[in-house]
Amino acid sequence: MNIFDVIGPVMIGPSSSHTAGAVRLGNLALAILGEPVQEAVIGLHGSFAQTYRGHGTDLALVAGLQGWATDDARIPKAFEAVEQAGIKISFKIINLGDLAHPNSVNFSLIGISGNHCKVTGVSIGGGRVCITNIDDFPVDFNGEFPAILTMHHDRPGAISLVTSVLSTHGVNVAQMKVFRKQKGGLAAMIVETDQPVDDAEFKAIGNLPHIESVRRIQLG
Known part of the structure; x- marks a missing residue:
């Protein structure tokens, strides 16, 4: 507090x-x-x-x-x-x-x-x-950090590919939460970061295998 x-x-x-x-x-x-x-x-x-x-x-x-x-x-x-x-x-x-x-x-x-x-x-x-x-996906975040929201297919390695892109570009993950409705289906992931994700990183994540969509969530 x-x-x-x-x-x-x-x-x-x-x-x-x-x-x-x-x-x-x-x-x-x-x-x-x-x-x-x-x-x-x-x-x-x-x-x-x-x-x-x-x-x-x-x-x-x-x-x-x-x-x-x-x-x-x-x-x-x-x-x-x-x-x-x-x-x-x-x-x-x-x-x-x-x-x-x-x-x-x-x-x-x-x-x-x-x-x-x-x-x-x-x-x-x-x-x-x-x-x-x-x-229609349950999530849980408060907007206090810059974040990305991915909709991705629940497959082995999908999450690590996203975090690898962030790590390669020097973006530190503050916290991360993953939500899914069923095993192997579509999942949502909120990744909150210490700094905003720039255009190059955003595009790279969007082009990853298993990624259906990605959004940046950042308050001004």
Whole structure:
């Protein structure tokens, strides 16, 4: 724990969970999509669904999807900004089940080039967040480090090929988590690194055997 866990983040809004955390969730969803948002359907669960207008959670999520920071003075004007930009935003109430965190949100995003992405995350307090699902794969990361997300076929050596590329280019792995639905099927891997993965490394990983897709996830 550090001093920011005690006093909370620098932010616009009344609640670190419902505003600062919501901005950060929007930031991460945008980073995972990998391009500006053209259309977003935002599903709100639990406490987010009950109080999102009063706490400015809707403004914060929309601000985050535009790449704004938690202390951006434009946050109260987030809807005006997306309207001017021609971005379509809609909200709906969802139920993720009794075991889901009460501050949960699901993004269904379409980017300007037509890329699609689904992201589920939770705001856990003090502006801290956790991404729990990407494109129907369970994951677990908080965006505090630069990261890459691979979708790869669950084959022997697939993971070591990725880490070998990073090692060859001097990129240190901070932590790594692998998720799969079944043995031998498609798997997801989050690799968090001490420094951003550059274009050459990113391309090399994308060209590896067994790699279906790779994304860079990095907040500005």
